[in-house]
Every structure is written in structure tokens, then in C-alpha cells.
Amino acid sequence: xxxxxxxxxxxxxxxxxxxxLQCNYTVSPFSNLRWxxxxxxxxxxxxxxxxxxxNTKSNGRYTATLxxxxxxxxxxxxxxxxxxxxxxxxxxxxxxxxxxxxxLTFGKGTHLIIQP
Amino acid sequence: DxxxxxxxxxxxxxxxxxxxxxxxxxxxHDTVSWYQQALGxxxxxIFQYYEEEERQRGNFPDRFSGHQxxxxxxxxxxxxxxxGDSALYLCASSLGRxxxxxxxFGSGTQLSVL
Numbered sequence: 001x002x003x004x005x006x007x008x009x010x011x012x013x014x015x016x017x018x019x020x021l022q023c024n025y026t027v028s029p030f031s032n033l034r035w036x037x038x039x040x041x042x043x044x045x046x047x048x049x050x051x052x053x054x055n056t057k058s059n060g061r062y063t064a065t066l067x068x069x070x071x072x073x074x075x076x077x078x079x080x081x082x083x084x085x086x087x088x089x090x091x092x093x094x095x096x097x098x099x100x101x102x103x104l105t106f107g108k109g110t111h112l113i114i115q116p
Numbered sequence: 117d118x119x120x121x122x123x124x125x126x127x128x129x130x131x132x133x134x135x136x137x138x139x140x141x142x143x144x145h146d147t148v149s150w151y152q153q154a155l156g157x158x159x160x161x162i163f164q165y166y167e168e169e170e171r172q173r174g175n176f177p178d179r180f181s182g183h184q185x186x187x188x189x190x191x192x193x194x195x196x197x198x199x200g201d202s203a204l205y206l207c208a209s210s211l212g213r214x215x216x217x218x219x220x221f222g223s224g225t226q227l228s229v230l
Contacts, residue, residue: 004158036221043120043206043221044159089158104219106158 002027004092004107012113017080021110023073023090031093031103035064035075038087038109047075047088077112085114118143120209120222128228129197137192137225141209148190149219150182151206159206165190166213194227202229 007022025033032051036044048057048064050073056065061078077084087109094103121140129135141148147166151159161174165184184190188209194201204224211218 041204041226042223043208045221046219091158104161106160108156108158 002092002094002105004090004105006088006090006107006110008110009108010111010113012115013080015080015082015114015116018076018078019080019112021075021077021088021090021112023075023107025071025073025090025092025105027092027094027105028071029094030068030071033064033066033073033093034091035062035073036089036091038089040086044089080114082114082116085112087111120145120207120220122205122207122222122225124225125223126226126228128230130230131197131199133197133229134193134195135197135227137194137205137207137227138189139192139207139209139222140189141207142220145209145211145220146188147210147213148184148188149208149210150190150192151208152176152201153204153206153224155203162192164213171213197229199229202227 004025013019030052032049034049035047037047038044047062048059050057050066052068063076066073089109090107092105120142123138149164150162153159162176162180163170164172168184179195181193204226206224207222208219
């Protein structure tokens with residue numbers, strides 16, 4: 001069964017500090033992995049998307065890494081801001097899903113709180 | 117350029133009632149997918165509509181049904197509501213059925229069943 005596990009479940013850091021969120025997946029064969037940011041009560045917004053041939057991708061202060069061999073990804077946030085407080089969801093698409101919406105496996109997310 | 121819009125934003129219903137949620141896709145998109153997100157969980161795929169037909173379906177009972185209109189907007193209907201149906205319902209749109217990497221989400225409808 002395809003699964004996406006994220007850690008930690010929740011994280012509290014001080015404004016200005018860096019943090020790293022983890023994602024492990026069992027989806028195989030793998031097509032792409034994306035990270036979404038979801039503010040409370042809102043829909044997810046895409047931060048990065050990586051295919052199996054990419055091992056890093058940045059979007060401003062967000063940098064995602066991917067190790068397709070170990071099936072692990074991380075999202076690093078640099079110089080955190082209060083607006084970074086949100087849930088961060090890791091989503092994996094299987095290669096044989098054909099790109100359909102049912103081919104996505106969502107993690108439960110990491111709830112990040114930035115304190116002033 | 118309007119993104120994905122959903123209505124209403126919040127809804128309170130009682131057990132056994134029926135509910136209809138609405139979604140307008142992002143301009144230029146023709147495919148709508150619906151997801152259910154329980155508190156503290158990741159979104160679960162309900163179904164996808166393309167060319168006014170249900171094309172893919174997740175593991176949800178027949179109480180969950182939908183419709184897509186010629187203008188690509190969509191409705192999600194849930195009959196005989198259970199307490200467990202309380203969740204954030206997300207609509208996502210894309211251009212074509214097979215482009216999940218270009219999925220855009222709406223802000224969701226928060227449904228509470230009492």
C-alpha cells in the first residue's frame with residue numbers, strides 16, 4: 001500500500017530560526033513529489049514539485065530535497081517568518097497513476113508554529 | 117485571473133440531512149477533483165469530473181455524488197450525513213485528467229455535522 005509518512009507531527013520554533021521537515025514514502029514506482037503549504041482552514045498551495053531525476057528545488061526561503069533511492073524528502077525553511085505558520089503536506093504521485101487525481105498519496109502534514 | 121472558488125465557506129448540518137457544495141475551477145481548467153480532509157489528516161480523494169462525467173473515484177460510499185456542468189463548475193452532494201462527514205472539503209482543478217502536477221486547490225468548505 002502506498003504511504004507517505006511525515007515527521008515531526010508538529011514543530012514550534014522561534015521567528016528567524018531555520019527548520020527541516022521530513023517525508024518518507026513507499027510509493028513505487030515514483031513519478032513526482034511535491035510539498036504544499038496549507039494555512040488553517042484554507043486549501044493547500046504548491047511550494048515545490050520534483051521528479052525522480054531532481055534532488056533539490058528551491059522556492060524563495062523554501063528548499064526541498066529528494067533522495068529517490070532511500071525514498072526520503074525534506075523541506076528546509078530558512079529564516080522563518082510568522083507567516084510560515086501552517087501545515088506542510090508532502091504529496092507523492094505514482095508513475096503508473098497516469099497523472100490522475102487518484103494517483104496522489106498525501107501525508108498527514110507537519111503543523112509548524114513560528115513564535116515571535 | 118480567478119483561482120478555484122468554493123462555496124459556501126462554512127456549513128452546519130445535522131445528521132441525516134443532505135448537503136451540496138459548489139466549486140468553480142480556475143480559469144482555463146476543465147477538470148475538477150474533490151477531496152475530503154478530516155482534522156489533522158491529509159486530503160482523501162473522493163472523485164474527479166471531466167467532460168461532465170465522473171472519471172475516477174476514491175473509496176467513498178454512494179452517498180457521495182457529484183456533477184459537472186458545461187461551464188466546468190462542479191457540485192459535490194452528500195446524502196444522509198453522518199457525524200463522520202464533518203471535514204474540510206477541497207476542490208481542485210486542472211487542465212485535463214492526467215495533469216495532477218498542475219493541481220490548484222480552492223480554500224475549501226468547512227462542513228460540520230451535528
